[in-house]
Amino acid sequence: MAGGAVLLAxxxxxxxxGAPHSVMASAAPPAPTGRPVARVNGAxxxxxxxxxxxxxxxxxxxxxxxxxxxxxxxxxxxxxxKMIEFEELVYQEAQQRKxxxxxxxxxxxxxxxxxxxxxxxxxxxxxxxxxxxxxxVLRSRIRRSLLIDDLLNTEVTTRAKVSVSEAxxxxxxxxxxxxxxxxxxxxxxSVYVPKNATAQQAREARRRADDVLKQARSTHSYEExxxxxxxxxxxxxxxxxxxxxxxxxSKLPLQVVAALRRMQxxxxxxxxxxxxxxxxxxxxxxxxxxxxxxxxxxxxxxQMLQRKxxxxxxxxxxxxxxxxxxxxEL
Numbered sequence: 001m002a003g004g005a006v007l008l009a010x011x012x013x014x015x016x017x018g019a020p021h022s023v024m025a026s027a028a029p030p031a032p033t034g035r036p037v038a039r040v041n042g043a044x045x046x047x048x049x050x051x052x053x054x055x056x057x058x059x060x061x062x063x064x065x066x067x068x069x070x071x072x073x074x075x076x077x078x079x080x081x082k083m084i085e086f087e088e089l090v091y092q093e094a095q096q097r098k099x100x101x102x103x104x105x106x107x108x109x110x111x112x113x114x115x116x117x118x119x120x121x122x123x124x125x126x127x128x129x130x131x132x133x134x135x136x137v138l139r140s141r142i143r144r145s146l147l148i149d150d151l152l153n154t155e156v157t158t159r160a161k162v163s164v165s166e167a168x169x170x171x172x173x174x175x176x177x178x179x180x181x182x183x184x185x186x187x188x189x190s191v192y193v194p195k196n197a198t199a200q201q202a203r204e205a206r207r208r209a210d211d212v213l214k215q216a217r218s219t220h221s222y223e224e225x226x227x228x229x230x231x232x233x234x235x236x237x238x239x240x241x242x243x244x245x246x247x248x249x250s251k252l253p254l255q256v257v258a259a260l261r262r263m264q265x266x267x268x269x270x271x272x273x274x275x276x277x278x279x280x281x282x283x284x285x286x287x288x289x290x291x292x293x294x295x296x297x298x299x300x301x302x303q304m305l306q307r308k309x310x311x312x313x314x315x316x317x318x319x320x321x322x323x324x325x326x327x328x329e330l
Contacts, residue, residue: 209278
């Protein structure tokens with residue numbers, strides 16, 4: 001996360017809501033006391049910093065008495081610890097480069113930060129709990145966050161930008177990644193023939209299937225067919241109006257695919273028998289296999305490449321800063 005978000009996360013650290021937590025969430029972690037959890041080149045990071053980052057990674061915990069899901073808690077803690085170490089390394093690098101924050105920018109950031117609080121009392125509570133009641137301590141923390149943001153902007157954000165020409169070059173060299181498969185959007189109503197059915201049971205299943213087909217043919221919309229599926233279908237899709245969403249033809253029986261290829265959207269098939277199942281299919285949409293054009297994927301492709309480049313640059317920066325640093329986890 002960006003350095004400025006550290007302060008935003010801190011707003012709720014001092015006063016977590018007391019709502020009941022879910023079964024999946026553990027009890028709220030012990031209140032932070034300022035106990036050291038790591039040292040980065042001698043700078044001490046505390047359990048307050050760690051818990052703040054854990055809430056930033058998993059903000060949902062704030063709605064559950066501050067508890068984290070038990071299966072995830074160890075991973076959240078480990079990730080948060082690495083993040084606060086990284087941010088401290090970035091801050092120290094900014095100091096070594098003698099980067100500065102102008103007084104006007106610092107004042108503006110302080111005003112914006114105070115606006116995160118709904119009442120003066122909330123701000124005072126935060127200041128007492130997190131900054132020893134000192135505005136100067138708060139301003140020092142804001143300055144630290146802005147320096148982290150600035151260095152990350154220089155080393156990561158600016159360098160991670162992907163131009164349209166770069167995205168197009170990637171598209172041209174990876175064309176097959178943008179080829180979409182054939183898909184059928186379908187609804188079904190199925191009638192099962194009982195296992196080891198007698199001749200009478202088989203005839204009854206066929207009679208019921210014929211009746212279902214007749215009723216299906218009288219429907220005129222997705223909703224009407226879906227309502228019939230809920231009442232009459234034996235398959236599990238009846239609970240979602242018989243809707244399979246979009247399906248690759250390789251996942252469908254050959255008899256069903258053959259019928260679908262002869263149909264237009266909105267049409268209903270004849271009765272299709274696949275082993276001991278009679279099925280009626282409604283075709284809602286048929287997408288032929290096709291190659292997406294660059295214009296269709298340009299925006300999402302730029303975003304994907306930029307996210308990938310951002311992750312790579314952050315990882316490289318972290319490795320570079322750690323190379324000659326002394327990081328101790330306590």
